[in-house]
Amino acid sequence: MNELDLVERIRKMAGKAAPPLVAGIGDDCAIYRPRAGEDLLFTTDQMIEGIHFLSSTKASAVGERALARSLSDIAAMGGKPRFCLVTLALPDNLSGAWARSFFQGLMRLARKTGTALAGGDLAHDDQVHLDVMVCGSVAKGKALRRDGARIGDAIYVSGRLGRPWESKIQPRLQLGQSLIGRATACMDLSDGLSIDLHRMCSASGVAADLYRVPIFNGASLERALHGGEDYELLFTLPARAKPLAGTFLIGHMIDGPAGEIRLDAELVKPLGYSHF
Amino acid sequence: MNELDLVERIRKMAGKAAPPLVAGIGDDCAIYRPRAGEDLLFTTDQMIEGIHFLSSTKASAVGERALARSLSDIAAMGGKPRFCLVTLALPDNLSGAWARSFFQGLMRLARKTGTALAGGDLAHDDQVHLDVMVCGSVAKGKALRRDGARIGDAIYVSGRLGRPWESKIQPRLQLGQSLIGRATACMDLSDGLSIDLHRMCSASGVAADLYRVPIFNGASLERALHGGEDYELLFTLPARAKPLAGTFLIGHMIDGPAGEIRLDAELVKPLGYSHF
Numbered sequence: 001m002n003e004l005d006l007v008e009r010i011r012k013m014a015g016k017a018a019p020p021l022v023a024g025i026g027d028d029c030a031i032y033r034p035r036a037g038e039d040l041l042f043t044t045d046q047m048i049e050g051i052h053f054l055s056s057t058k059a060s061a062v063g064e065r066a067l068a069r070s071l072s073d074i075a076a077m078g079g080k081p082r083f084c085l086v087t088l089a090l091p092d093n094l095s096g097a098w099a100r101s102f103f104q105g106l107m108r109l110a111r112k113t114g115t116a117l118a119g120g121d122l123a124h125d126d127q128v129h130l131d132v133m134v135c136g137s138v139a140k141g142k143a144l145r146r147d148g149a150r151i152g153d154a155i156y157v158s159g160r161l162g163r164p165w166e167s168k169i170q171p172r173l174q175l176g177q178s179l180i181g182r183a184t185a186c187m188d189l190s191d192g193l194s195i196d197l198h199r200m201c202s203a204s205g206v207a208a209d210l211y212r213v214p215i216f217n218g219a220s221l222e223r224a225l226h227g228g229e230d231y232e233l234l235f236t237l238p239a240r241a242k243p244l245a246g247t248f249l250i251g252h253m254i255d256g257p258a259g260e261i262r263l264d265a266e267l268v269k270p271l272g273y274s275h276f
Numbered sequence: 277m278n279e280l281d282l283v284e285r286i287r288k289m290a291g292k293a294a295p296p297l298v299a300g301i302g303d304d305c306a307i308y309r310p311r312a313g314e315d316l317l318f319t320t321d322q323m324i325e326g327i328h329f330l331s332s333t334k335a336s337a338v339g340e341r342a343l344a345r346s347l348s349d350i351a352a353m354g355g356k357p358r359f360c361l362v363t364l365a366l367p368d369n370l371s372g373a374w375a376r377s378f379f380q381g382l383m384r385l386a387r388k389t390g391t392a393l394a395g396g397d398l399a400h401d402d403q404v405h406l407d408v409m410v411c412g413s414v415a416k417g418k419a420l421r422r423d424g425a426r427i428g429d430a431i432y433v434s435g436r437l438g439r440p441w442e443s444k445i446q447p448r449l450q451l452g453q454s455l456i457g458r459a460t461a462c463m464d465l466s467d468g469l470s471i472d473l474h475r476m477c478s479a480s481g482v483a484a485d486l487y488r489v490p491i492f493n494g495a496s497l498e499r500a501l502h503g504g505e506d507y508e509l510l511f512t513l514p515a516r517a518k519p520l521a522g523t524f525l526i527g528h529m530i531d532g533p534a535g536e537i538r539l540d541a542e543l544v545k546p547l548g549y550s551h552f
Contacts, residue, residue: 022315026479027422028352028463029317029412034310039298041305044361044409046397076304085320087363087407121322121407131363131397131407133320136305146303187304203302 003122006095013107014117021083021116030118032083032135039143040082041136043073049128059098060105062128064168067106069190070134071113071171072231076188078144078180079136081173083118084110086132089125106132113173144179144186144235149204153184153236153253156244161193161230162219169231175247179235186235192226196234198259198270207256210263214248225263226271279398282371289383290393297359297392306394308359308411315419316358317412319349325404335374336381338404340444343382345466346410347389347447348507352464354420354456355412357449359394360386362408365401382408389449420455420462420511425480429460429512429529432520437469437506438495445507451523455511462511468502472510474535474546483532486539490524501539502547 010025017024022031034040047066049055067084074081086106090099103117110117115134149155158172172188179186185204189196193213201208215224236253243249251263261268286301293300298307310316323342325331343360350357362382366375379393386393391410425431434448448464455462461480465472469489477484491500512529519525527539537544 023419023421028349029319029355029419031353031419032316032318033416034314034316036312038310040308040310040316042308042359042361042394042409042411043305044363044395044397044407046363046365046399046407048365048399048401048405051399051401073304077307079305083318085318085409087320087322089322089324089405118318119320121320123322123324123327125324125327125405129324129365129401129405131320131322133318133361133409135318140309143299143305143307145299 006099006122009100010103013103017116021118024116024118030083037140038137039140041074041077041079041138041143042133043070044131044133045069046131059101063102063105064109066130066132067109067115068169068171069231070132071115071173072169072188072190074134074136075172075176076144076186076233077138078142078176078186079138080177081113081115082135082137083116084132084134085118086120087130088120089123089129091126092124094128142180144176144183146185146187146200147203149185149200149206149236149253151206151253151255152239154239154241154249155208155251155253156235156237156247156249157189157214158233158247160214160216161189161232162216162224162227163230165229171231172233175233182241183235183237186233189230189232189234191228194225194261194268195270197261200234201261202259205258206253207258207260208251209254210251210261212250213263225268282375282398285376286379289379293392297394300392300394306359313416314413315416317350317353317355317414317419318409319346320407320409321345322407335377339378339381340385342406342408343385343391344445344447345507346408347391347449348445348464348466350410350412351447351449351452352420352462352509353414354418354452354462355414356453357389357391358411358413359392360408360410361394362396363406364396365399365405367402368400370404418456420452420459422461422463422476423479425461425476425482425512425529427482427529427531428515430515430517430525431484431527431529432511432513432523432525433465433490434509434523436490436492437465437508438492438500438503439506441505447507448509451509458517459511459513462509465506465508465510466504468504468547470501470537470544471546473537476510477537478535481534482529483534483536484527485530486527486537488526489539501544
C-alpha cells in the first residue's frame with residue numbers, strides 16, 4: 001500500500017473533524033479551538049518494536065496500548081482526552097494489513113474515550129516505531145500535579161500492582177477526573193511504584209511510609225514494587241478524607257528526607273525502570 | 277549518562293515554564309493555558325537516522341532541523357510557535373555528548389522562534405529516531421488553509437527550489453504570519469513542488485498553470501520540481517493583489533481538472549517524495 005492510500009484510509013477511520021477540533025488530517029497542521037476556562041494537557045509516549053512490544057504482538061493490541069499509555073498520563077492530571085497525533089514508522093510489508101489493524105485497535109479506544117485522531121506523520125523504517133501525542137483538557141488551574149502531597153496525606157493506588165505485560169491497560173480517566181479538587185497529588189505508575197512514588201515524594205518534599213502493597217494475582221512483591229507498566233494512578237488524599245471505593249490505601253506521607261520510602265519500616269530503593 | 281541525569285540536563289536547558297505555559301517538563305503532562313480568541317495548531321514530524329539524516333550529521337544540526345521541519349508547518353498556517361514536545365530514542369553511547377549537542381541545536385532555534393520546550397519522551401534504541409511536535413497559535417478562524425485557492429489566483433513560492441539537503445532550513449514564520457488575511461491558500465513545500473502543488477490544487481478544486489520555477493543555484497529543474505525538503509511556502513494571492521517582495525510568482529490557478537499542473541503547457545506529474 002502506498003502512502004497516499006494509507007493516509008486516505010486513516011483519514012476515513014478518523015472521520016470528520018468536529019468541535020472543538022476545527023481541522024484534522026489533511027492540512028499542514030490540525031486546528032483546535034480552545035473553550036473558555038480550560039487548560040490543555042500534553043503528553044507523548046513512544047513504543048519501539050522489540051523494546052515496548054514484540055514482533056508477534058497483534059497490531060490492534062499495539063495500537064490500543066500506544067494510545068492507552070498516553071491516555072494514562074491525561075488521567076493522572078484529571079483530564080478529559082481531546083485528540084491525538086500518531087507518528088508511525090513501519091516496514092513496507094506492514095503498511096497494509098498491519099497498519100489497518102493497528103489503527104483499528106487505536107481507534108476503538110479513541111472512540112471509547114472521546115479522543116479524536118487529528119493527524120500525525122508516516123515514515124518507512126526497518127522496525128515499527130511509534131509515538132502517540134495526546135491533548136486533554138481540564139478546568140483552568142485544576143490539573144492534578146505530583147508536587148502537592150503533604151505530611152499526613154493518605155497514599156492510594158487505583159489497582160493491584162505487578163500485572164503482566166499482556167493484560168490490557170485501562171486508563172483511569174474517570175477516576176482521575178473524580179479526583180479533581182480532592183487529591184493533593186496524583187501521577188500514573190508507568191515506571192514502577194518505587195521510582196514513581198519516589199518522584200512524587202521528591203517533588204512534594206515529603207517521605208512515604210507504606211504498610212501494604214496490593215499485589216496482582218500471581219505477581220511477586222518485588223515486581224509490584226519495582227515493575228513498570230502498571231498504569232494505575234498513585235494519588236494522595238488529605239488525612240481525614242473518606243477512602244475511595246475500589247482503590248487501595250497503601251500508606252501515608254510523613255516528615256522525613258524528601259523522596260525516602262519505607263515499607264514496614266524497611267527502606268525501599270527506587271529501582272524502577274530506567275529508559276537507558 | 278543515565279536517564280535521570282539526561283532529563284535533568286534537558287530540564288535546565290528548557291528553563292522555567294512561563295505563560296502561556298503553566299507547567300513544562302517534570303509532571304505527567306505539560307500544561308498550556310490558551311488565550312481568549314486563539315486557535316491552536318498542531319503538527320508533528322519524525323526524523324530517522326539513515327533516512328532523514330546521516331550518522332555523520334552533526335547532532336546540533338539534527339536538533340535544529342528536527343524543530344525547523346515542524347516549525348515550517350506552523351509557518352504554513354500563519355501561526356506563531358508556542359511550545360514543542362521532543363520524543364527521542366537513541367543508543368546508549370549517544371546519551372551524553374550527542375544528546376547534549378542535539379538539544380543545544382534545537383534550543384538555539386527554539387529560543388530564536390519563541391518555542392518553549394515543554395516535554396517529551398526518551399527511550400533507548402539502536403539508532404536515533406526522533407519526533408518533534410509543535411503547537412502554534414493563530415487568531416481564531418484565521419489559519420491559512422490549503423483548500424482556499426480560486427481560479428485566477430496568482431501562485432507564489434517563498435524561495436528558490438531544489439536546495440541541497442545540507443543547507444539550513446529557515447522556517448518562514450514571519451512570511452506566514454504576514455499572509456494572514458491576504459493569501460487564499462498556503463502550505464509548506466516538504467515533499468516537492470509537483471506533489472505539494474497537486475495537493476493544494478486537489479484540495480481547492482482547481483488546476484495550476486506554471487510559467488516559471490525559480491531554481492536554487494546549481495540545482496536541476498527536475499530537482500526543483502520534484503525534490504523534497506525545500507521548506508519554502510507555497511501560497512496563492514488574489515489575482516489583483518500586489519506581488520510580495522522577496523517571493524516568486526510562478527503561475528496562476530486555472531479552471532481545469534482538479535489537481536492538474538502544467539508548466540509551459542506541458543503536463544507535470546506529481547512525482548514528489550513518498551514515505552513508502
